[in-house]
């Protein structure tokens with residue numbers, strides 16, 4: 136039905152063939168000829184009118200969604216703090232739940248909330264209301280105003296909100312939403328705080344090398360109140376109720392309260408999106424983020440060292456963000472929570488990409504930022520399970536997220552077609568530069584930042600595997616972007632070496648983009664994600680060793696960085712070659728290759744890999760200056776040794792032998 140443009144009152148009708156063909160439209164001037172007879176060709180000078188005013192016409196433009204859809208403006212508005220007789224039960228429940236989330240701890244009351252956009256509901260603010268609780272002694276103006284709740288808006292609605300109200304929001308030529316994240320274009324790990332209470336003091340990793348900088352409960356509450364008061368002072372807040380983890384038994388319900396449509400769309404894309412039915416029965420969230428965005432923390436507050444604060448309280452199951460609009464804080468903050476909760480359930484959380492071949496062979500891709508997790512897990516010949524955060528349980532792997540977060544600097548259609556094509560309507564494109572007229576993005580432009588990013592739902596990758604779960608991994612690939620250019624492009628690792636390199640978490644990038652910076656900077660980040668782990672690295676390492684052993688998985692070290700010299704003299708290994716190497720791992724052909732051992736790092740390197748020039752497989756062969764190679768290799772070996780010193784007193788798992796082997800698996804010189 137439909138499609139003829141002649142629907143009237145929703146009734147079906149079909150054209151009579153004769154009338155439709157030859158007959159000219161019959162002119163009728165008769166007033167009140169309401170119902171067209173199907174056999175008579177419709178005359179558009181006397182249309183059936185379904186509206187009497189312009190406002191009514193506009194109201195027709197938006198068709199009412201099914202009742203389970205979370206929010207529509209116009210018509211019935213849910214109001215909390217009023218008797219609200221017309222509010223649907225589910226909406227009332229949602230508003231009560233959000234009101235509880237946003238309740239002030241000092242005034243002990245939640246704000247008055249209304250569903251929908253303030254501009255389209257101006258009238259509703261006049262609805263007389265009877266307070267649900269008697270006015271507290273310290274009643275304040277903030278307690279008298281309404282805050283509009285934009286609950287789980289659709290991408291289209293969020294686009295409109297962003298473009299209308301958030302400076303720097305534009306639609307690009309491919310339909311993505313370009314946004315600016317403000318002063319911060321990356322995470323602020325130094326401003327991260329974790330509440331140290333009796334439980335977390337005993338459980339978490341604190342002190343040297345740990346990402347967990349303590350704060351006390353009281354200070355957390357001060358920051359929480361600051362964020363909540365800020366959010367309640369706004370005309371409207373965005374609320375996302377979503378899930379984490381595709382493993383249904385270990386799914387987490389998260390609520391994100393934020394001030395910007397950009398943040399709401401980012402999380403819509405990055406977390407798992409509930410179905411309307413799931414949303415209807417969402418209930419109380421397991422974890423809540425209060426994202427006050429640009430609103431700073433108060434520097435006079437204890438433990439605060441800047442205007443930015445990202446605070447995690449595991450006991451209260453809450454996170455507060457003040458003074459940064461970088462959306463990655465939310466994504467990675469929740470990842471930290473998973474790094475705490477999952478190991479308690481004997482599930483290993485991983486900073487890794489993950490994909491699966493047609494035969495069900497699963498590969499994990501570990502690596503620090505910019506080493507290729509997203510690029511290499513997005514593979515046209517394999518199913519994408521996820522690009523960044525996973526769990527490995529008794530039953531296999533599951534993605535934590537519902538979307539991908541790809542680096543876009545120098546993105547090229549030919550090299551990364553699937554990521555390129557994912558940048559379309561619905562995708563959030565952060566901090567990119569585009570032509571003011573055509574809105575075509577220049578991915579090579581670093582004017583705003585080098586860390587330009589695209590956040591898109593995982594189903595935007597054509598061969599994503601939904602639900603994002605898979606069997607136990609067969610290959611564990613450790614990625615390092617070695618800007619010193621001395622690590623081999625590919626080496627096979629034994630279990631102890633895999634653990635050594637996992638705990639080391641090495642990569643070396645080039646420091647910044649400033650002119651003249653030639654020296655690569657080595658980074659060691661335990662478990663390839665020290666910024667997000669909550670427990671001591673050896674806890675995760677022991678779990679990984681146990682799982683790899685039980686499943687007979689093979690470890691690999693892949694250098695996605697430099698070859699033939701360090702940054703400045705050598706060049707980055709071609710993505711096409713790295714893909715060939717990865718193909719050979721997946722296909723199993725590398726397992727049967729012949730290997731030789733390198734000096735110092737003792738890495739097993741294959742004599743050949745199909746499609747890769749053999750002279751780059753052994754790094755020294757690709758260097759013109761052999762002495763420079765030896766010096767650089769030794770320099771890197773020393774950096775590895777120094778870094779590992781902090782781990783030498785730790786036992787890994789119950790297996791004393793393994794600990795010894797791991798310590799021996801480092802460089803020898």
Ligand SMILES: Nc1ncnc2c1ncn2[C@@H]1O[C@H](COP(=O)(O)OP(=O)(O)OP(=O)(O)O)[C@@H](O)[C@H]1O
Pocket residue numbers: 502503504505506507508509510511522523540541542543544695696707708709710711713
């Ligand atoms: N040989 C190579 N292998 C992999 N990536 C390469 C290679 N050469 C260049 N690159 C580029 O390096 C970048 C890798 O970034 P990617 O988004 O995959 O990082 P990531 O590991 O997912 O980081 P994050 O955790 O920050 O998301 C991409 O921009 C990619 O185009």
Ligand SMILES: O=C([O-])CC(=O)C(=O)O
Pocket residue numbers: 321322463464466467503504523540
């Ligand atoms: O969190 C971010 O900003 C991006 C990311 O994935 C990482 O750094 O590992």
Ligand SMILES: [Ca+2]
Pocket residue numbers: 508509522523540541542
């Ligand atoms: Ca990534």
Ligand SMILES: [Mn+2]
Pocket residue numbers: 486504523
């Ligand atoms: Mn990441």
